[in-house]
Amino acid sequence: MSTQAYYKERLGFDPQEAVQDGVNGGYYDGHQPKRHRGERAESHDQVYEENLTKFKDERDAIQKKTFTKWVNKHLKKVNRHVNDLFEDLRDGLNLISLLEVLSGEHLPRERGRMRFHMLQNVQMALDFLRYKKIKLVNIRAEDIVDGNPKLTLGLIWTIILHFQLEQSLR
Known part of the structure; x- marks a missing residue:
């Protein structure tokens, strides 16, 4: 090329x-x-x-790919895998599993597949993060369940910052 x-x-x-x-x-010269x-x-x-x-768009694609690899690195420990970050976090189950792996704590989860169950699971994860004093700005359960790319990336970035920093300080 x-x-x-x-x-x-x-x-x-x-x-x-x-x-x-x-x-x-910049004058017109006939050509x-x-x-x-x-x-x-x-x-x-x-x-x-x-x-x-x-x-x-390129930046978002790179972030999505990088964050997906980071999430899978940790989910591997519990035999879970994410293919599409925006889709596979929507039900909240992978998000809860990720937080369990990172924190070493057990979190309750809803087993149903209806929107209500998904909202409950994501809300459980967000409440856990708030309990851990992790500041979440304008991220609601509905945003993650709806697959909002910007807010999903923002949530994962917040998790990475908190848990990587915590891990580095140990």
Whole structure:
């Protein structure tokens, strides 16, 4: 893949075209499409927003993959496994198992498969974290049961921070 193709794919623009756009101070010389000031700024803003969205999506995918590996490393001890972090934590059972492994304590759980049971299990995990004085900001059981990616990643990050730090201090 050429350097130009790489930039065009990753950044959404061809650097050589960007340099050409700046030739002649941006004045119309018959070789470039005539642009109005507002259009150029709007186009730049649009490219910026698209690139920012791509970056955020890549970051979220990396976090999801990393956090899934961390969760599986600990769930392995109780013969459990997570394939999709957002889906496999929804019923609360893997979340409770993770907290049991990390804390060495036993937590009660609901065995049913209805939404009510899932909410109960996730709420049990969140209550346990609060009992352990772990601050959870705007994370509700409904968010995890609904598979909210941002809040699920936030919850796992909070757990990682607390238990990794605790483990490091031992």
